[in-house]
Amino acid sequence: MNECPPGTLTVQVLSALHSVEVRLEARLDPIGLSLAKLGALAKLAAAPEPLPLRTLAELCACVRSNITQLVDRLEADKLVVRTDDPQDRRSVRAALTPEGRARHAAGMRILEEAEQELLARLSPEQQRELPPLLDVLRAWV
Numbered sequence: 001m002n003e004c005p006p007g008t009l010t011v012q013v014l015s016a017l018h019s020v021e022v023r024l025e026a027r028l029d030p031i032g033l034s035l036a037k038l039g040a041l042a043k044l045a046a047a048p049e050p051l052p053l054r055t056l057a058e059l060c061a062c063v064r065s066n067i068t069q070l071v072d073r074l075e076a077d078k079l080v081v082r083t084d085d086p087q088d089r090r091s092v093r094a095a096l097t098p099e100g101r102a103r104h105a106a107g108m109r110i111l112e113e114a115e116q117e118l119l120a121r122l123s124p125e126q127q128r129e130l131p132p133l134l135d136v137l138r139a140w141v
């Protein structure tokens with residue numbers, strides 16, 4: 001067991017996560033995406049039909065006002081269009097544009113490349129141990 005002062009491991013985990021986030025954001029920036037934008041595009045790409053903004057907010061684990069601002073930015077980038085919800089006149093849906101689908105695919109390729117680079121830094125044993133460790137961290141929340 002690692003003998004570090006209390007709290008040190010938590011700071012190390014947060015620092016490592018921040019480093020990964022900064023690296024990924026820098027890799028996505030040249031194609032005009034952020035992790036938040038890519039996350040929203042991924043949810044829309046996986047959906048069989050345009051999503052109501054409230055559903056997109058739930059899937060992205062953020063509040064409705066944040067998803068509205070995010071969709072505003074995606075719409076300004078011509079990656080998403082808003083459409084009326086045929087089932088609820090008060091609701092608006094978000095749909096991917098062809099450019100949104102293309103940018104989503106490009107962003108996912110970037111994430112896959114980054115993941116391969118990260119995994120190459122780990123031994124085969126560490127690669128096998130990482131997913132279960134991440135599951136434990138996720139379950140703690």
